[in-house]
Amino acid sequence: MTARDPIGSKPDGPRITVEVPVLRVGAGSSDYEGLGRFADSLRKPQGLHMTLLHVGILDDLAADITAWTKGLSTPEKTLPEIASWLTELPVLQGFLGKSDKLIPLGGGRLRGLHVEVPQEVHDYQALLVQGLHVLLDELGLDNIEDFILSSPALGYRSPRWLPHIAVGRARSRHEPAMEIAPVAIEFGDSRIRNREALPLP
Structure with missing residues (x-):
């Protein structure tokens, strides 16, 4: 599933994602820096990652769930369950990929x-979803697919x-x-990005 890339606004809390860090692009730093010909404000190589599942700001997600269930599932119930599920996820071992295209x-x-x-x-990734x-x-x-997309x-x-992998701003x-x-x-x-922000399950 493809999440919106947050731009411009500051979040009200840490965003939780399941992601894989980028260890190397090409043969060295010059291969990555060469992408500066096609994008402005190139991101620092050590911060590059690929998101596998975007969970978002947990308090906001809990509020969305409470609204969807008309108050039946409260944050006190949902937040520990979400944290427990995330921390029990299996780890995907490192791997190699390749790219030959820049996309908006x-x-x-x-x-x-x-x-x-x-x-x-x-x-x-399908297992995560x-x-x-x-x-x-x-x-x-109920109507879980509708909830996820809304x-x-x-x-x-x-x-x-x-x-x-988001690498920089479009010109x-x-x-x-x-x-x-x-x-x-x-x-x-x-x-898990911002794992330390998860509530105790």
């Missing part, structure tokens, strides 16, 4: 590398996951996808 993200405000990843990465469905069902939600906290634009809102020289990308093990 965030409504055209960002540029990102479209990444080809092994099938096991798609399978793991399936697990999210089960979790929401256990929390008393929850402002989750912030999904599309039910289809597009493997990508204009109308820049199309662009072919680039192929680069190999090394990813580390999956992790």
Whole structure:
């Protein structure tokens, strides 16, 4: 599932995601820095990552769930359950991917590398989404697919996951996808961003 890329506004709390860190783009730093020809404000290499599942700000997600269930599932109940589910997720081992295309993200405000990843990465991401469905069902939600696509906290634009790495700002809102020289990308093990912000399960 593809989440909206937050731009401009500061979140009211840490965003929780399941992601894989980028360890290396191409043969070295010069390969990544070369992308500066196509994007402004290139992100620092050590901060690059690929999101597998966007969970969002937990307090906002709990509020969305409370509203959807008309108060039956309260934050006191949902937050520990969400935290427990996240911390018990299996770890996806590091892997290699590749990219030969820059694509628009965030409504055209960002540029990102479209990444080809092994099938096991798609399978793991599908497992995350399936697990999210089960979790929401256990929390008393109905029409779960509708909830996922309409929850402002989750912030999904599309039910289809597009493997990508945001690398910088687009120079204009109308820049199309662009072919680039192929680069190999090394990813580390999956992790929970802002794990320390999770409530105790």
